[in-house]
Amino acid sequence: MDRQAEFEKLVQDIKEHTCSLRAGCIQAVPGDGNINSPVMFIGEGPGRVEDEQGKPFVGPAGKLWEEAIGNLGWKREDVYITNVIKCRPPNNRDPLASEVEEHKPFLERELEIIKPKLIVLLGRHAMQWFLPGEKISAIRGTAKRRGGRIYFVVYHPAAALYDPKLKSVLMADFKKIPILLKKIDKLPPIEETKKEIQAILF
Numbered sequence: 001m002d003r004q005a006e007f008e009k010l011v012q013d014i015k016e017h018t019c020s021l022r023a024g025c026i027q028a029v030p031g032d033g034n035i036n037s038p039v040m041f042i043g044e045g046p047g048r049v050e051d052e053q054g055k056p057f058v059g060p061a062g063k064l065w066e067e068a069i070g071n072l073g074w075k076r077e078d079v080y081i082t083n084v085i086k087c088r089p090p091n092n093r094d095p096l097a098s099e100v101e102e103h104k105p106f107l108e109r110e111l112e113i114i115k116p117k118l119i120v121l122l123g124r125h126a127m128q129w130f131l132p133g134e135k136i137s138a139i140r141g142t143a144k145r146r147g148g149r150i151y152f153v154v155y156h157p158a159a160a161l162y163d164p165k166l167k168s169v170l171m172a173d174f175k176k177i178p179i180l181l182k183k184i185d186k187l188p189p190i191e192e193t194k195k196e197i198q199a200i201l202f
Contacts, residue, residue, distance in 0.1 A: 006113050007035050010106065014086050019102045021087035021095075026051045031082030031110050038181055040116035041065070041081040042107070043156065044125040045095055051088040056081050057157075064157040064167070065122070068174040082110055084126055100129060111149075117184050119149055120177065123156025141173045143180055150184060152177065 001009070014030040022028065029046040032055050041057075049059035057065050066076060085095045085103040111119075121127045124136040130151055131144060143152045154174065160167040 003035060003113055006109075010109050010113065014106055017086075017106075019087060019099070021085070021089060021099055021102075024090050025088040027054050028086045029054055029056055029083065029088075030086060030106075031080060032056055033076060033080040034078055035080060035114050037078065037080045037114065038117040039079050039120060039177060040111070040114055040118070041079060041120045041122055042126045042130075043081070043083045043122040045083045045085040046088040047092055048088070056083055060161055061156065061158040064160060064170075068157065068171055071171060072174060072178055080110075080114055080116070082107065084129055094125060117150065118143075118177065118181055119151050121151055121153045123154075123159065125156075127151075127153050140169075141176065145187075152180060 011030045014028050017028060025046070029050050043057060043061075046056060047059050047061070050056055050062075056062070065081070069075070069079060084107060085099055086106055087103075089095050089099065119130070121130060127134060127136055127139075130149075131139070131146065131153070134153075136153060136155065140153050140155055143150055145151075155166050155170050157170065160170045
């Protein structure tokens with residue numbers, strides 16, 4: 001099965017799945033965008049607008065995310081964006097650990113199909129599932145290699161909507177992404193180093 005067929009099967013599986021959240025939302029929300037993108041953005045979960053439209057990051061936070069990638073000369077269709085969980089929790093509450101576990105196989109399949117050079121974690125909730133024990137205020141704007149994958153942590157666009165002072169920080173961190181992609185191309189293969197890569201940008 002080629003990559004596109006694998007992805008289409010995954011989207012179908014996400015849309016048809018049943019989970020503990022499924023009965024309380026309108027529809028499941030698969031990832032969206034270019035499956036050949038070197039960058040994969042991962043957020044927490046769908047909100048109200050995403051639940052209604054069936055696409056990730058189409059609400060107010062999504063508009064700010066599109067502005068941030070637009071500053072890099074990218075459009076939504078140039079990159080890939082998804083969430084840790086695919087169904088909206090009641091009242092947009094934080095997902096429970098058990099709910100994340102239910103959706104984990106979908107996210108792993110996305111990562112295996114897309115094989116991104118860089119995974120951008122949008123916010124602390126996405127961060128905690130890949131880099132547990134970290135504080136977003138301490139590591140945002142830096143990259144880490146864990147288990148053969150490279151993660152770059154930024155504030156969630158929704159945080160910048162709640163606190164406008166964070167918008168300039170968010171935009172500045174996004175501008176590091178193309179620079180980081182170039183640096184990744186020059187890194188030694190994972191088998192040649194066991195060291196985590198921290199703050200490899202600046």
